[in-house]
Amino acid sequence: MREFERVMQAALDSLARGERVALATVVSARGSAPRHAGARMLVWKDGRILGTVGGATLELRVIEHAREALAQRRSRLERYVFSTQDDPESVGLCGGAVEVFIEVLEPEATLYILGAGHVARPLAKMADLLGMRLMVVDDREDYAQPNHFPTAARVERVEYDEATGSLAPLPVTGDGASYVVVATWGWDEPALDQILRWDPPPAYIGLVASKTKARVIRERLLEREFPQEAVATIRAPVGLDLGAETPEEIALAILAEVLMIRKGASGVPLHDPGSAA
Numbered sequence: 001m002r003e004f005e006r007v008m009q010a011a012l013d014s015l016a017r018g019e020r021v022a023l024a025t026v027v028s029a030r031g032s033a034p035r036h037a038g039a040r041m042l043v044w045k046d047g048r049i050l051g052t053v054g055g056a057t058l059e060l061r062v063i064e065h066a067r068e069a070l071a072q073r074r075s076r077l078e079r080y081v082f083s084t085q086d087d088p089e090s091v092g093l094c095g096g097a098v099e100v101f102i103e104v105l106e107p108e109a110t111l112y113i114l115g116a117g118h119v120a121r122p123l124a125k126m127a128d129l130l131g132m133r134l135m136v137v138d139d140r141e142d143y144a145q146p147n148h149f150p151t152a153a154r155v156e157r158v159e160y161d162e163a164t165g166s167l168a169p170l171p172v173t174g175d176g177a178s179y180v181v182v183a184t185w186g187w188d189e190p191a192l193d194q195i196l197r198w199d200p201p202p203a204y205i206g207l208v209a210s211k212t213k214a215r216v217i218r219e220r221l222l223e224r225e226f227p228q229e230a231v232a233t234i235r236a237p238v239g240l241d242l243g244a245e246t247p248e249e250i251a252l253a254i255l256a257e258v259l260m261i262r263k264g265a266s267g268v269p270l271h272d273p274g275s276a277a
Helices: 003-016 056-072 120-129 188-195 211-223 247-263
Strands: 021-031 040-043 049-051 076-082 096-105 110-114 133-138 154-157 178-182 204-207
Touching (some): 178 188, 178 247, 188 211
Parallel strands (some): 110 178
Antiparallel strands (some): 021 040, 076 096
């Protein structure tokens, strides 16, 4: 398999696993640059690479910038100079320069809605507008209906025994690009018990619950010997503080938080507090 094919296949495989990766591509090269335009290298967040853009100091610098781009979730264009002068920014002495575009590749985000009640429908509609893949799960046959969620990739039923609190294995499996909203009528805790065991863990776990209910569920999960740091990833009450009350408003608050996490943003207002509203 040619280098280009190996790099691109590895990128597709990583995205399918829910991993974010950076693709570094030489877009221009002049002078004695080691690689021609079009040379590619894939960089993972832990510094692993596949392919090469030239080796030596140039490659180390590209890897460093690619890892920064992955952490910031922002693509960037970098210029590297091979200077014969005493230049601390030089990546070599052969003369010339290369420009490398470092593209952050994001896996397709999937929103799992556990519980197909009042909040689920507006949540599904808004998630579709954001380009998210959608999966819905409920234990009630009349709720888990594909016609209720026409934009969903899957609508599944799961068996739940209210008397024993026993929940069958969820018919979905998450990854690092999964965003999970738990809004069931009574099986939040057993659902979270399963979700906290996913490997890799989802990027987001939101629980539609009051502060009191959320506290009780967290305490029970800790009693099941889940690590404190894992239980702490559950966002409850869910969503950003928008004063939401109706199902549509709650769905908006939830997706605002999901988008904030997905984009690595702060969620603070964009306006200048010193300016007029």
